[in-house]
Amino acid sequence: MTFxxxxxxxxxxxxxxxxxxxxxxxxxxxxLGGLRRIGKTTFLRGDLVPALExxxxxxxxxxxxxxxxxxxxxxxxxxxxxxxxxxxxxDSRALGLLKRVKGxxxxxxxxxxGFSVSDVGKPDGVTLADVFTALVELGRTDVVxxxxxxxHALGSEDGHAMLLALKAARDAINTRPNPPGHFxxxxxxxxxxxxxxxxxxxxxxxxxxxxxxxxLLDEDFVKxxxxxxxxxxxxxxxxxxxxxxxxxxxxxxxLMKALLALQGVPDGQDPDADLRAITEAIRQSAAALDLARxxxxxxxxxxxxxxxxxxxxxxxxxxxxxxxxEEYGKELGRTVTLDEVQxxxxxxxxxxxxxxxxxxxxxxxxxxxxxAYQSRLAVQLKLxxxxxxxxxx
Numbered sequence: 001m002t003f004x005x006x007x008x009x010x011x012x013x014x015x016x017x018x019x020x021x022x023x024x025x026x027x028x029x030x031x032l033g034g035l036r037r038i039g040k041t042t043f044l045r046g047d048l049v050p051a052l053e054x055x056x057x058x059x060x061x062x063x064x065x066x067x068x069x070x071x072x073x074x075x076x077x078x079x080x081x082x083x084x085x086x087x088x089x090x091d092s093r094a095l096g097l098l099k100r101v102k103g104x105x106x107x108x109x110x111x112x113x114g115f116s117v118s119d120v121g122k123p124d125g126v127t128l129a130d131v132f133t134a135l136v137e138l139g140r141t142d143v144v145x146x147x148x149x150x151x152h153a154l155g156s157e158d159g160h161a162m163l164l165a166l167k168a169a170r171d172a173i174n175t176r177p178n179p180p181g182h183f184x185x186x187x188x189x190x191x192x193x194x195x196x197x198x199x200x201x202x203x204x205x206x207x208x209x210x211x212x213x214x215x216l217l218d219e220d221f222v223k224x225x226x227x228x229x230x231x232x233x234x235x236x237x238x239x240x241x242x243x244x245x246x247x248x249x250x251x252x253x254x255l256m257k258a259l260l261a262l263q264g265v266p267d268g269q270d271p272d273a274d275l276r277a278i279t280e281a282i283r284q285s286a287a288a289l290d291l292a293r294x295x296x297x298x299x300x301x302x303x304x305x306x307x308x309x310x311x312x313x314x315x316x317x318x319x320x321x322x323x324x325x326e327e328y329g330k331e332l333g334r335t336v337t338l339d340e341v342q343x344x345x346x347x348x349x350x351x352x353x354x355x356x357x358x359x360x361x362x363x364x365x366x367x368x369x370x371x372a373y374q375s376r377l378a379v380q381l382k383l384x385x386x387x388x389x390x391x392x393x
């Protein structure tokens with residue numbers, strides 16, 4: 001049971017392969033960050049890859065989460081070699097689709113590569129830039145490399161080397177005059193802070209590339225899920241189900257869990273009211289896990305997080321200003337120095353609780369966690385006899 005988004009996939013594929021006007025900057029690289037369990041991988045593999053291939057692109061997809069014990073470069077090279085083997089096989093689906101869409105006349109043969117597939121990636125062998133340049137020339141088309149959970153390339157020399165190799169391929173192909181095709185790189189990840197770091201830090205290979213939020217599922221998904229679930233008399237209204245979906249952070253698995261629990265509620269009750277109650281129970285359970293990550297950090301890190309939440313949760317500046325340092329000091333009952341705040345902010349980034357929107361600009365990575373934090377704080381203040389709204393910042 002899989003929900004497909006063909007319209008979104010086609011729109012995204014068109015923007016990647018046939019950019020217009022300012023969209024051409026997508027050729028520098030595109031990074032999409034999204035929350036956990038919102039259907040990113042399902043969309044990439046089930047919708048976007050087929051859409052790109054149907055427009056004639058050669059696509060290499062690799063999921064760095066598929067084997068966290070393996071080096072990122074090894075995972076990528078394995079998928080590249082697999083794609084090369086497919087294109088060398090005259091009866092492969094990949095080659096047949098490319099022939100049909102691009103009108104290639106290769107006779108009864110597959111791609112005739114000027115190198116051995118087994119040499120790809122070896123120290124004295126064929127580089128990724130060489131490989132993708134050859135594919136662009138032979139296929140007279142675009143090559144798209146999709147790296148899912150790309151943030152796993154951070155923090156290791158191998159991951160950094162992989163990204164540098166992909167950048168070298170991009171530069172080798174896209175800077176030539178009138179190339180027969182382009183190299184496109186798409187990185188996605190569930191750690192929004194780290195995904196964003198890949199495009200705004202000067203020491204990163206794809207510094208300056210585009211960074212956007214992954215498009216969320218909408219009401220069409222909820223309508224489809226209700227139809228597929230066949231809940232009968234226990235089926236809630238579409239309005240209540242979509243409200244529940246939104247309250248659960250638009251995570252498909254969480255909504256499925258809520259609908260499954262709804263089936264276990266005795267008949268005679270109001271399905272909409274029951275679903276709302278179930279939703280809140282699931283939210284509280286999930287919030288406890290998310291807030292536990294915050295509670296494990298230092299009091300200063302918690303103060304910084306609270307400051308960002310109270311300031312709107314996104315596009316927050318003055319996290320390091322003198323006035324803000326005084327606020328932290330009052331909250332902690334001690335003097336807070338500027339040198340202390342940056343490590344605290346970095347800890348929040350590493351925990352995927354905050355995301356850096358630009359130099360000195362921060363936002364909450366998951367609005368769901370921000371709301372849970374505010375709800376918990378309101379309860380704590382009420383129990384303490386203080387104003388739940390708190391002081392204005």
